């Protein structure tokens with residue numbers, strides 16, 4: 001299996017909408033610009049400030065379906081009334097160039113990746129509480145009431161599936177969560193595991 005990806009690596013980051021995935025990844029990419037963050041295709045409309053080709057490839061339903069029909073997506077799923085999917089070619093090229101590629105994707109897509117790329121490292125980001133998750137979703141001010149309701153409804157099912165992932169990280173204090181994700185990706189060879197990191201947060205050994 002490893003020869004398929006040469007020296008590169010596939011990393012999946014999943015978590016309920018509003019938990020802080022985008023915030024964590026933005027900070028992680030600042031610390032580690034060598035990481036490659038996959039740009040997804042979506043049928044969702046751009047939010048204020050989102051740039052086509054940078055945050056997402058914003059597509060019509062017909063354009064998205066064409067990618068599906070042509071087998072151009074590594075995985076895809078419908079989420080809160082929109083479609084999201086990972087374009088295959090850029091990810092495969094990046095990994096074969098030896099890059100560490102991060103997919104920020106929801107639960108159904110993460111399950112597809114688990115089945116097709118079992119060697120991928122899959123991290124689930126948990127909120128401190130559902131109350132805090134709702135607070136963050138509302139505080140972000142980017143989603144309609146209907147979108148918030150759909151995302152919160154889906155969040156319960158996603159959180160219940162957290163144990164399917166190799167590692168769970170609670171995004172309570174942002175700095176702490178970022179440090180933990182960094183240690184999971186780049187375990188310093190000369191340090192013992194941080195006793196503050198719950199056993200479940202360490203990468204599960206096969």
Ligand SMILES: Nc1nc2c(ncn2[C@@H]2O[C@H](COP(=O)(O)OP(=O)(O)O)[C@@H](O)[C@H]2O)c(=O)[nH]1
Nearest residue numbers: 017018040076077079084085086104105106109
């Ligand atoms: N399966 C899959 N999910 C994706 C992809 N890109 C984004 N998502 C997920 O779709 C969900 C909604 O994303 P978005 O509309 O940006 O909302 P946000 O997570 O609240 O910022 C999130 O859980 C994302 O992680 C993708 O390419 N494939």
Ligand SMILES: Nc1ncnc2c1ncn2[C@@H]1O[C@H](COP(=O)(O)OP(=O)(O)O)[C@@H](O)[C@H]1O
Nearest residue numbers: 017018019020021022023136140171172173174
């Ligand atoms: N650890 C944290 N504590 C408090 N607020 C946070 C934390 N992490 C993220 N946020 C805020 O929560 C909101 C959702 O974060 P975002 O990164 O958009 O989540 P996601 O990408 O998972 O949907 C944003 O307003 C962000 O600033």
